[in-house]
Amino acid sequence: MLLRCKRAALIGFAALFLLPPAAHADDFTTKDLTLDLGDVTTPATLFVPPGADRRPGVVMVHGSGPGKRAQYRLFAEAFARQGIVALLYDKRTVGYSQSQRDYSQLANDALTAFGVLRARPEVDPAQAGLWGLSEGGWTAPLAASRSDDVAFLITVGANGGTPSRQQAWAVRERLVRMGVSGSMVDAVADKGMRQIIHNGLFPQADYDPVPVLRRLRQPTLGIWGAKDRLTPPGESLRVFRENVPRHTLRVFPEGEHGAHRTVTGFERLPELVPGYAELVGSWVRELPTANSADPAPHQDVTTRPLEPLAAWETGKVQIAVLAVLVLAFLGYGLSGFVRRWRPGAGSRAHWLAAASLAVVTGWMIYVFLLLSNGKLPLGPLVFGRTLPWLGMQVLSVxxxxxxxxxxxxxxxxxxxxxxxxxxxRGVVLAGGALFVPWAFYWGLLLP
Incomplete structure (x- = not known):
């Protein structure tokens, strides 16, 4: 009898591995499509829950960057498991880049995808809506405001202010959160960002989302992570609460910008924040008629407007000053090959030229890296300064x-x-005289 029991147990145990797995209720299928955006075509994927009934559907609108489908697949799968058909498409590359973008064009692309979604036999056209993440929190509301066919709108990490103000906040937030203090913060987050914005290097910098939010007539679900470091979550939630007519606004305490779990807000853990997909699923099924909003999360850093550049701060002036400094100090060094032009022993002029040139070239490279790469490691801090910045300050003194x-x-x-x-000698002294006010302006001679 004992032998039979053991044999039966072994057979049952083996069956767990040899038999095919049972079908899960949350299985879904995918279908590849091609979207015609007018001037370009782009691939798309439809994520379809099981069942023959027509389901709610949602078009997923990208955040900033290239916007490939793989980046958002986790969201689409989560929505499909909630019984929502999700359409995910690659963002256009024609007309969209680091220096060029048009939110109106991106909104039209979203509406084109929305038309394809509503026409699918798997989708109930009366229950189709839009979902937008980050930059999609500007373009998805714009698309929804243009069509009464959009039944609902979902935003994640949306901004309530202009892109320029948001970007300056994100740079300052990162520096302050990492422990940077003093002149470096203002030099990078204020002066550096003002140069980028007011010299036309940041597309759609002054786009104001508020008029669009006020025109929305669809039920709108706004979601933020309390540890969002790219979007000011507290201010943005208040803007949505005050301007979106029909709203449900929710905050996940352990969420980052894209609704993933996080510890500090700067890293993105693989899994979505618990309850996010369930919130979206239940909200889409119910579409509440009464407004509700979570308390706005706390922000240590608030957004601030970027002041216009004075005449002496403009990009042309900055480039001219840098050119003069580099030519003066580099020219001094190269002209030293002429023996009769060299000073006597003990001169400090060559050290003056070398130190100044090191600061100017180092500053150009470092500030460019800080402003162009939001994930650049800052490294250890000394007296609230990064080592490169402290080195440039010491050299400036x-x-x-x-x-x-x-x-x-x-x-x-x-x-x-x-x-x-x-x-x-006159050239290097003139360069030094110009270097001093330049270094004061950029905080290299300030604490």
Whole structure:
């Protein structure tokens, strides 16, 4: 009897591995499509829940960047398991880049995809809506405001302000959260961002979402992570609450910008925040008629407007100053190959030129990297400064000291020198004189 029981147990245990798995209720199928956006075509994928009945459907509108379907597949699968047909498409590459984009065009693309979704036999056309993440939180509402056929709108990590104000906030938030303080914060998050915005390097910088939000007539579900570091969640929720006529606004305490789980808000864990997919599924099925909103999450850093550039701050002036500085210090070094133009032993002028050139070139590279790559590791901090920034500040102080020493010794060192040596010395001193106000402006000579 015992032997029979053991044999039966072994057979049953083996069956767990040898028999095909049972079908799950949340299985879904995918269908590849091609969307005709007018000037271009783009691939798309439809995620379909099981069952013959027509289901609610949603078009997923991308955040910023290239916007390939693979980035959002996890969301589409989660929605399909909630009984929602999800249409996911690759964002256009024609007319969209780091320096070029048109939210109106992107909204029209979303409406084109929406028309395809509503026509699918798997979808109930009266229950089809739009979902937009991040930048999609600007374009999806714009698309919804243009069509009464859009039955509902869902936004995740949407912004209530202009792209320029949001981007400046994100840069400042990251620096402050990482422990950076002092002049570096204002130099990068304020002066650096003002140069980018007001010199036309940031497309759609002044797009105002508020008029569009006020025109919405669809039920709108707004979702934010309390640890969002790219969108000001507290301010954005308040803007939606005050301007969207029909709203349900929810905050996930452990969520980051894209509704994934996070610890600090800067890293994205693989899984979605618990309850997110269930919230979307139940809300789409019910479409509540009464408004409701969670309390706005706390923000340590608030957004601030970017002041216009003064005449002496413009991009042309900045480029001209940098060009003069590089030419002055580099020219001094190269002209030293002419023996009769060199100063006597003990001169500090060559150190002045070398230190100044190191600061100017290092600053150009470092600030560019900080502003173009939001994921650039800051590394260890000393006195609230990153090591590269602290190094440039130390060198800037050294430049001032070397400048004073060079001025004091110029008369003695150039006694009996020819015209070439005197011109060369005048060039490096002029460069040093220009370097000082430039370094003050960019915070390199400020605490």
């Amino acid at each position: 050294a430049v001032v000291v070397l400048m004073v020493l060079t001025v004091l010794r110029t008369g003695r060192e150039l006694a009996g020198a020819g015209v070439g040596a005197r011109v060369r």
